[in-house]
Amino acid sequence: MTGTLRREQYLDLYYYMRLNRELEERMVRLFRQNKIVGGLYSSLGQEGVSAGTAYALEKRDWMAPMIRNIGALLVKGVPPRDIFTQHMAKYTSPTCGKDGTSHFGDLKGNHIVSPISMLGDLIPVMTGVGMAGRYLGQKIVAMTWIGDGGSSTGAFHEGLGLAAAQKAPLVLIVENNQWAYSTPVSRQVPLKNLADRAVAYGIQSSIVDGNDVVAVYGAAKEAVDACRAGDGPRLIEVKTMRMRGHAQHDPAEYVPKEMFDFWKARDPIALYEKYLTENKLWDAAAKADVEARIEKLLNDEQKFAEESPLPPAETAEEGVYCEGCHTIEAEWKRPKDEVMPPKSSVEAAWDVQSFGAFETAGAGGNGAKRSQQVAPSGKQVDRKNSAATDGPDVETAAARVPFGRGPKDKAFRQQQEQKQQERQARKRGRR
Amino acid sequence: MAAITMLEAIRQAMFEEMERDPAVVAIGEDIGVYGGAFKVTEGLLAKFGRERVIDTPIAETGIVGAACGMSFLGLRPVAEMQFIDFIACCFNQVTNFVAKSHYLWGAPVPMVLRGPSGGGVHGGPFHSANPEMYFVHTPGLKVIYPSTPYDAKGLLKSAIRDNNPVLFFEHKFLYRRIKEEIPEGDYTVPIGKAIVRREGKDLTILSYAAMAHTSLEAAEMLAKEGIQAEVIDLRTLAPLDRETILGSVKKTNKLLIVHEDTKTGGIAGEIAAVVCEGAFEDLDGPIARVTALDTPVPYAPTLEERFLPNAEKVVAAARELAEY
Numbered sequence: 038m039t040g041t042l043r044r045e046q047y048l049d050l051y052y053y054m055r056l057n058r059e060l061e062e063r064m065v066r067l068f069r070q071n072k073i074v075g076g077l078y079s080s081l082g083q084e085g086v087s088a089g090t091a092y093a094l095e096k097r098d099w100m101a102p103m104i105r106n107i108g109a110l111l112v113k114g115v116p117p118r119d120i121f122t123q124h125m126a127k128y129t130s131p132t133c134g135k136d137g138t139s140h141f142g143d144l145k146g147n148h149i150v151s152p153i154s155m156l157g158d159l160i161p162v163m164t165g166v167g168m169a170g171r172y173l174g175q176k177i178v179a180m181t182w183i184g185d186g187g188s189s190t191g192a193f194h195e196g197l198g199l200a201a202a203q204k205a206p207l208v209l210i211v212e213n214n215q216w217a218y219s220t221p222v223s224r225q226v227p228l229k230n231l232a233d234r235a236v237a238y239g240i241q242s243s244i245v246d247g248n249d250v251v252a253v254y255g256a257a258k259e260a261v262d263a264c265r266a267g268d269g270p271r272l273i274e275v276k277t278m279r280m281r282g283h284a285q286h287d288p289a290e291y292v293p294k295e296m297f298d299f300w301k302a303r304d305p306i307a308l309y310e311k312y313l314t315e316n317k318l319w320d321a322a323a324k325a326d327v328e329a330r331i332e333k334l335l336n337d338e339q340k341f342a343e344e345s346p347l348p349p350a351e352t353a354e355e356g357v358y359c360e361g362c363h364t365i366e367a368e369w370k371r372p373k374d375e376v377m378p379p380k381s382s383v384e385a386a387w388d389v390q391s392f393g394a395f396e397t398a399g400a401g402g403n404g405a406k407r408s409q410q411v412a413p414s415g416k417q418v419d420r421k422n423s424a425a426t427d428g429p430d431v432e433t434a435a436a437r438v439p440f441g442r443g444p445k446d447k448a449f450r451q452q453q454e455q456k457q458q459e460r461q462a463r464k465r466g467r468r
Numbered sequence: 469m470a471a472i473t474m475l476e477a478i479r480q481a482m483f484e485e486m487e488r489d490p491a492v493v494a495i496g497e498d499i500g501v502y503g504g505a506f507k508v509t510e511g512l513l514a515k516f517g518r519e520r521v522i523d524t525p526i527a528e529t530g531i532v533g534a535a536c537g538m539s540f541l542g543l544r545p546v547a548e549m550q551f552i553d554f555i556a557c558c559f560n561q562v563t564n565f566v567a568k569s570h571y572l573w574g575a576p577v578p579m580v581l582r583g584p585s586g587g588g589v590h591g592g593p594f595h596s597a598n599p600e601m602y603f604v605h606t607p608g609l610k611v612i613y614p615s616t617p618y619d620a621k622g623l624l625k626s627a628i629r630d631n632n633p634v635l636f637f638e639h640k641f642l643y644r645r646i647k648e649e650i651p652e653g654d655y656t657v658p659i660g661k662a663i664v665r666r667e668g669k670d671l672t673i674l675s676y677a678a679m680a681h682t683s684l685e686a687a688e689m690l691a692k693e694g695i696q697a698e699v700i701d702l703r704t705l706a707p708l709d710r711e712t713i714l715g716s717v718k719k720t721n722k723l724l725i726v727h728e729d730t731k732t733g734g735i736a737g738e739i740a741a742v743v744c745e746g747a748f749e750d751l752d753g754p755i756a757r758v759t760a761l762d763t764p765v766p767y768a769p770t771l772e773e774r775f776l777p778n779a780e781k782v783v784a785a786a787r788e789l790a791e792y
Contacts, residue, residue, distance in 0.1 A: 131573065132572055132573050132574075135571060135572045135573070136572045136573065140572065140573070141572075141573050142573045142575055144540055144575055150537070150540060150575075151569070151572065151573040151575065153564050153565055153568070154564075155560050155564050155565070158529075158533060158560065158561055158564070158565050160533070161527075161529055161530045161531075161532070161533025161534050161536075161537070161561070162533045162534070162536050162537040162540075162565065163537055164530070164533065164534050164537060165533060165534030165535060165536060165537025165538040165539075165540075165545075166537040166538070166540055166541060167537075168522075168534060168537070168538060169537065169538040169539075169540070169541035169542075169543050170541060172493070172519055172520075172538075172543070173541060173542075173543075175541075179537075191529060192529050192533065192560070192561070195525075195527035195528075195529045195530035195533075196529070196530055196533060198525050198527055198530065199524060199525055199527055199530035199531075199533075199534060202524070202525055203522075203534075356570060356571045356574070357570070357571050357607045357608050358570065358608065358610075358631075358632050358707075359570050359576035359631040359632055361631070362574075363574075363576045363631060365542050365544075365576060365578050365631055366542050367491045367541060367542030367543055368541070368542065369490075373490045376490050376516070376517065376519055376520055377487070377490055377516075378487070378515050378516065381515070381516045381517035381519070381520060382514060382515055382516075382517065383513065383514060383517045383518060384514065385500065385501050385503075385511075385513045385514040386501060387501055
């Protein structure tokens with residue numbers, strides 16, 4: 038993908054990844070100071086996914102982020118103060134303290150749909166956004182994210198099925214961070230690649246190293262362009278790793294230490310710094326400049342948030358209904374008479390092309406290709422050496438926790454370790 | 469001006485709103501080529517085309533989610549549940565996403581979710597439900613349940629033009645059973661306003677949907693016994709027209725609530741509380757209710773008849789209350 042971005046765009050990507058990380062690190066400190074009202078969810082190690090995917094969108098496009106996509110919000114133009122104030126439940130936050138975390142949106146300005154805690158719901162919603170954009174002639178693309186865990190929900194499948202049937206301009210990023218709270222992906226889905234699910238919906242998909250921001254951007258750009266050209270929807274699986282627990286309260290002791298070590302060596306920011314240096318895209322001065330800008334911005338934004346008041350209690354009663362506070366008007370980019378009679382009139386009949394009979398081997402199968410591995414930036418595709426295949430064997434590493442006993446139980450842990458050693462010994466014996 | 473059925477009135481509202489405003493689109497299962505399970509949307513596709521009349525897979529969460537997403541870009545989708553019972557399949561999408569958007573992040577969801585509901589047609593436990601109270605209980609939704617062709621047309625138009633998500637229940641028993649002459653041209657009926665269907669002085673019978681007709685039938689029978697019942701049709705369940713309810717109770721001093729929904733958690737309980745809060749001193753008797761049994765809707769005609777309220781049950785309860 039080298040060559041498709043200008044130098045300042047490469048630095049942009051770095052800026053947003055660093056801003057994402059520094060912002061979250063500040064929030065961890067605020068959490069420890071009891072200044073965050075509710076939970077705090079970390080995207081440490083996943084910054085490349087948020088920045089690389091969102092950077093492929095244009096201003097007119099729509100996005101609906103998940104809880105670990107603060108970086109995507111920043112790329113789309115959300116100021117850090119919105120993230121701080123949301124977490125601190127301040128009156129100055131986008132939801133005026135009605136909700137926390139990254140649960141907020143912006144219909145008119147940045148075109149952001151708010152997530153809710155129930156996973157998968159955004160997929161049908163963003164399918165509708167894409168359909169409406171097409172109907173209005175806006176040529177927009179709708180992008181949303183889902184985790185490996187959320188890909189098991191009914192809404193995921195209903196949404197993807199509808200998007201496929203409607204050929205909606207939807208880019209779905211399946212952010213495989215290996216863990217759904219405490220459950221490894223192998224115990225949720227018996228597939229090596231979650232992207233393979235796209236085949237069942239007749240959707241084109243790709244797989245990319247989520248810790249390689251340039252590769253992520255390239256895959257996202259390709260999908261966004263395809264959707265804008267009417268060749269949607271698209272699914273991209275990004276392989277990455279959640280480097281903290283589900284939220285701040287969770288020490289993630291269920292994750293094997295070696296797995297953290299493995300992924301720590303693949304930190305997306307460290308990898309990208311190396312990439313920028315090797316490709317002579319920056320120098321020490323450029324790095325220092327980014328850091329200084331971030332420091333200044335976050336100082337100001339955090340100060341604003343900390344000095345902001347909590348919402349007045351009586352505002353709890355406001356806003357259940359829209360009582361004329363919003364003017365709702367669609368932005369038409371095509372002549373309205375195209376969708377009005379007589380131009381809109383059609384014959385109410387189906388055009389059935391296949392009678393659906395069983396076909397002999399070779400003639401069947403569906404149109405979609407199997408998931409394609411996207412080449413990492415500056416490297417040749419090598420499935421054997423990709424992060425997708427050489428991670429630790431989670432299947433054997435994951436502890437089975439009997440009722441009432443957890444990984445903190447020393448005897449239990451020792452027992453598991455012993456079992457694992459025995460298994461490995463057996464494996465060696467077989468070889 | 470010919471008399472039309474409730475089904476025809478609903479169809480007219482859809483046609484006229486889609487002609488008036490290109491932002492209005494229809495989405496649902498089998499609504500296009502087939503014209504809907506009850507033929508409510510028959511003819512829409514031929515006139516407005518596939519972009520505006522969208523046949524979907526069997527995916528209620530998909531339908532409601534997509535309608536919600538469309539509304540974020542300023543469209544006014546009318547989504548159909550083939551039978552309102554299936555709204556249970558998209559409960560989360562409706563109650564957590566659609567209902568809360570405006571309160572939480574200031575995003576109005578101007579969509580209508582409509583579908584055939586109610587029993588009395590031997591539809592069995594999964595094609596006869598009255599699930600309105602799940603949604604009356606959910607802040608952010610408006611819930612309409614009309615009983616006449618005139619109201620159905622006027623209220624559906626109001627619902628489509630409203631900036632909030634509106635659930636529009638259509639009692640399938642009433643679809644083709646009642647006819648009414650309605651005026652030519654555009655008119656609306658305001659959301660949130662009950663209507664006095666029959667004036668009376670001895671007691672108030674509060675009802676809605678098919679049971680509004682049952683209540684009127686009962687009032688007719690009661691009149692022959694010398695009991696003058698006032699019959700109120702709620703029409704909108706959320707927001708509730710407390711003013712009309714309290715006004716009538718202050719006049720008649722006795723209240724009987726009749727609904728086809730099951731008893732526990734039905735709107736009768738809520739109305740009883742509203743009346744106790746606002747007109748307790750005016751009551752001359754206990755608040756009575758005639759409702760369906762606290763069971764699923766059974767299939768066999770003998771069982772369904774036992775399950776549902778009818779005019780005789782209403783008369784018996786009203787008589788007892790009048791004598792109190």
